[in-house]
Amino acid sequence: MTALSARAHRTHRSVLKATTAAMLLLMGVAPALSAEGGPDATISIGSLYEPQNLDNTAGAGQGINEAFNGNVYEALFRLNDDGSVSPSLVKDYTVSDDGLTYTFTLQPGVTFHSGDPLTSADVKWSIERVTSPDSKSSRKNSLKPIASIETPDDATVVIKLSSRSISLPYNLSYVWVINDAAKDLQSTEDGTGPYALDGWQRGSQLAVKRFDKYWGPKPENGEVVFKYFTEATALNNALLTGAVDVITSVQSPDSLAQFKDNPDFTVAEGKSTTKLLLAYNDRVAPFDNVKVRKALARAVDDKKLLEAVWGEYGTLIGSFVPPTDPWYVDLTKVDAYDPESAKALLAEAGYPDGFTFTIDTPNYDPHPLAAQFLQGELAKVGVKIVINVITANEWYTKIYKAHDFQATLQEHVNHRDIVFYGNPDFYWGYNNPKVVDLIKASEEAKTVDEQTEKLKEANIQIAEDAASNWLYLYPQIVVSKTSVSGYPLNGLNSQFFAYGIKKAD
Amino acid sequence: MLIAAAVLFLLLRLLPGDPANALVSVGADPEQIEAARRQVGSDLPLAAQFVRYLGQLGSFDLGASFVSGVPVLDEIGRRLTLTLPLTALAFICAILLAVPLGILAAVKRDRWYGNLISVISQLGVAIPVFWIGILLVTAFAVKLRLFPSGGFPTSGWRDPLMALHQLALPILTIALVMSASLIRYVRSATLDVIGSDYLRTARALGAGYGEALIRHGIRNGAVPVISILGIELASTLLGAVVVERVFSLPGLGSMLLGGIEQRDYPSVQGVLFISTLLVLLVGFAADIVQRLIDPRLRGQSGGRS
Numbered sequence: 001m002t003a004l005s006a007r008a009h010r011t012h013r014s015v016l017k018a019t020t021a022a023m024l025l026l027m028g029v030a031p032a033l034s035a036e037g038g039p040d041a042t043i044s045i046g047s048l049y050e051p052q053n054l055d056n057t058a059g060a061g062q063g064i065n066e067a068f069n070g071n072v073y074e075a076l077f078r079l080n081d082d083g084s085v086s087p088s089l090v091k092d093y094t095v096s097d098d099g100l101t102y103t104f105t106l107q108p109g110v111t112f113h114s115g116d117p118l119t120s121a122d123v124k125w126s127i128e129r130v131t132s133p134d135s136k137s138s139r140k141n142s143l144k145p146i147a148s149i150e151t152p153d154d155a156t157v158v159i160k161l162s163s164r165s166i167s168l169p170y171n172l173s174y175v176w177v178i179n180d181a182a183k184d185l186q187s188t189e190d191g192t193g194p195y196a197l198d199g200w201q202r203g204s205q206l207a208v209k210r211f212d213k214y215w216g217p218k219p220e221n222g223e224v225v226f227k228y229f230t231e232a233t234a235l236n237n238a239l240l241t242g243a244v245d246v247i248t249s250v251q252s253p254d255s256l257a258q259f260k261d262n263p264d265f266t267v268a269e270g271k272s273t274t275k276l277l278l279a280y281n282d283r284v285a286p287f288d289n290v291k292v293r294k295a296l297a298r299a300v301d302d303k304k305l306l307e308a309v310w311g312e313y314g315t316l317i318g319s320f321v322p323p324t325d326p327w328y329v330d331l332t333k334v335d336a337y338d339p340e341s342a343k344a345l346l347a348e349a350g351y352p353d354g355f356t357f358t359i360d361t362p363n364y365d366p367h368p369l370a371a372q373f374l375q376g377e378l379a380k381v382g383v384k385i386v387i388n389v390i391t392a393n394e395w396y397t398k399i400y401k402a403h404d405f406q407a408t409l410q411e412h413v414n415h416r417d418i419v420f421y422g423n424p425d426f427y428w429g430y431n432n433p434k435v436v437d438l439i440k441a442s443e444e445a446k447t448v449d450e451q452t453e454k455l456k457e458a459n460i461q462i463a464e465d466a467a468s469n470w471l472y473l474y475p476q477i478v479v480s481k482t483s484v485s486g487y488p489l490n491g492l493n494s495q496f497f498a499y500g501i502k503k504a505d
Numbered sequence: 506m507l508i509a510a511a512v513l514f515l516l517l518r519l520l521p522g523d524p525a526n527a528l529v530s531v532g533a534d535p536e537q538i539e540a541a542r543r544q545v546g547s548d549l550p551l552a553a554q555f556v557r558y559l560g561q562l563g564s565f566d567l568g569a570s571f572v573s574g575v576p577v578l579d580e581i582g583r584r585l586t587l588t589l590p591l592t593a594l595a596f597i598c599a600i601l602l603a604v605p606l607g608i609l610a611a612v613k614r615d616r617w618y619g620n621l622i623s624v625i626s627q628l629g630v631a632i633p634v635f636w637i638g639i640l641l642v643t644a645f646a647v648k649l650r651l652f653p654s655g656g657f658p659t660s661g662w663r664d665p666l667m668a669l670h671q672l673a674l675p676i677l678t679i680a681l682v683m684s685a686s687l688i689r690y691v692r693s694a695t696l697d698v699i700g701s702d703y704l705r706t707a708r709a710l711g712a713g714y715g716e717a718l719i720r721h722g723i724r725n726g727a728v729p730v731i732s733i734l735g736i737e738l739a740s741t742l743l744g745a746v747v748v749e750r751v752f753s754l755p756g757l758g759s760m761l762l763g764g765i766e767q768r769d770y771p772s773v774q775g776v777l778f779i780s781t782l783l784v785l786l787v788g789f790a791a792d793i794v795q796r797l798i799d800p801r802l803r804g805q806s807g808g809r810s
Contacts, residue, residue, distance in 0.1 A: 203755030
């Protein structure tokens with residue numbers, strides 16, 4: 001008996017000893033990677049949006065814009081973080097008096113990462129990739145006015161339009177200029193940006209390295225690594241433990257507390273363009289009735305919802321236009337929270353006892369929470385909600401493509417996307433000829449002021465019609481280590497310019 | 506294997522949604538959507554899709570991902586370099602933990618620590634994997650800063666120490682969960698051995714308790730445990746899905762999850778096909794090891810029920 005227990009003890013202890021030794025050995029290998037700062041620092045950016053491939057016309061998702069726009073690929077124009085548009089690969093340009101011919105002169109001395117020089121042929125080829133029949137770019141439609149592209153010499157591109165397009169420079173800001181000799185754009189790149197692709201480990205990270213022959217100002221860091229996470233908690237832990245330097249946009253307010261009161265981290269709030277909305281199918285009863293839509297707008301206390309989801313962060317909106325768009329007007333007073341008048345409106349519309357409808361609810365945050373909140377709010381005015389939870393993929397088939405729904409919750413992320421209300425075939429089916437005309441006319445406007453006037457008018461009209469129920473504008477929160485600075489705050493159209501990011505020594 | 510492939514194929518197609526949706530986004534027009542469907546072949550009738558799939562399978566071609574365009578087999582190969590070592594190391598750790606503890610729990614079942622081991626292992630069986638993962642991250646990564654909270658180095662296994670350091674917590678997580686149930690099996694196998702006639706006989710012939718247990722007991726007790734080990738190893742391979750998610754690891758599990766979310770059928774089918782194959786192989790290997798250990802099992806492969 002004693003012999004055995006002694007032996008058992010010994011084996012036990014030696015296992016324990018071996019394990020401890022192994023643990024100590026492992027702990028000794030602390031990652032010394034992202035510790036150094038200075039002009040050649042490696043910046044680790046944590047993100048939840050991994051690109052599916054590297055081609056933004058082949059369904060790569062918003063992640064590729066975050067990693068590549070302005071970093072690896074440049075366009076003729078750049079959408080700056082403050083919402084303004086400035087020339088990038090274009091040195092100069094002129095517009096004919098009728099507004100139908102744009103002549104662009106390219107920046108001299110620009111080289112692609114492969115070493116080839118930038119020529120007008122590359123620009124023509126790049127624009128035609130986006131407008132081609134195979135293109136899956138969501139922006140293809142906005143380039144429809146382009147009738148032809150000519151290249152009189154290597155440094156000049158002439159674009160002829162079939163109708164005026166005041167947003168052409170803006171629209172060209174997401175057309176990457178790619179070497180026309182490039183072969184595989186789904187897993188490699190050939191752009192002109194300040195960084196070249198240095199390695200992509202699918203499911204984990206994407207690294208870009210400073211490109212020494214870059215034509216513009218030298219980036220403030222030597223290398224940028226985008227690290228991808230599927231869970232917000234894992235991402236937050238990575239920042240807490242120093243595995244990443246900055247998180248592009250924090251998606252859960254609960255996690256902010258651990259960074260806010262900690263001097264090692266900076267929490268910065270930028271201006272967001274992401275809107276959460278309850279979109280009705282305006283084609284079907286009862287949502288074809290303006291009074292019903294206005295009643296439901298008045299029945300929901302958006303402020304309470306925003307506070308429940310985001311605490312002190314976020315902004316209330318009265319329509320689809322965020323404050324960063326030039327045509328913003330404060331419309332929160334239109335159909336403000338007022339359950340009594342909501343009931344009266346419902347009675348007027350012929351629904352004194354309310355009605356029942358289904359909200360197709362995407363299965364990820366914050367949609368299920370918002371749906372439950374709406375259920376509670378609308379019950380107070382006699383309207384019952386059935387919540388049908390669906391995946392993002394189903395949403396696309398059922399709602400976006402087939403328009404087979406009564407109402408749905410969705411977030412719309414893009415800047416300047418009020419134009420969706422000018423398309424009666426869009427999933428929500430809002431069709432007011434006045435708005436369609438205004439949006440069309442705004443694009444054909446002669447001046448930016450005229451465009452702004454027209455879109456302001458359209459904006460007020462969709463709010464008066466309660467075209468959808470705009471719940472709130474998400475906050476845009478970037479959290480970083482205190483030693484890291486110079487990152488973009490607003491992240492318009494999911495961009496995240498990395499060249500200005502500095503890390504202190 | 507063929508039946509598994511067919512069932513899988515049908516079940517995937519029963520899910521609502523369309524793989525083409527992963528390629529287009531809000532703002533796309535109807536022609537773009539149709540073009541995407543043509544590209545991935547989801548506009549074809551089901552039967553035609555199935556024939557195409559079988560043809561590819563016949564030549565061991567798992568196709569290319571609808572979303573990224575990368576051949577599925579290559580991608581699986583890359584991801585297995587993480588999932589296989591992760592599973593194997595966790596498995597070894599689990600055995601190192603479970604076998605001594607299980608035997609101890611059986612031999613010392615009348616002592617307080619023998620009982621404690623049994624109670625803790627019961628508890629361990631009931632705790633979900635992700636919860637243990639989150640606890641370990643909070644304790645060792647966020648609070649103590651001993652290990653990273655997740656991820657895998659770009660250099661992969663070229664820097665083995667660094668890779669091990671990254672994987673320490675996921676390995677520990679799986680090993681803890683796996684050893685919880687293993688301890689129970691080892692304990693009951695040991696109890697059987699302790700109560701057996703041959704052990705009593707060996708003792709009667711003058712062998713010490715420990716000597717008898719080691720000479721006769723381990724070999725006998727190992728046989729049932731090994732078949733359990735095979736099942737455990739196979740389920741760990743599949744259970745890596747959860748652990749890989751908690752620790753943001755680019756392994757087979759995260760490939761499967763991403764594939765399902767995007768209805769990327771070739772990826773999902775490929776991963777499940779390969780993992781089915783691996784599970785069969787593990788089962789086969791467990792069988793062989795059992796026969797090596799226990800001569801009574803040899804030469805009567807078809808005989809016993």
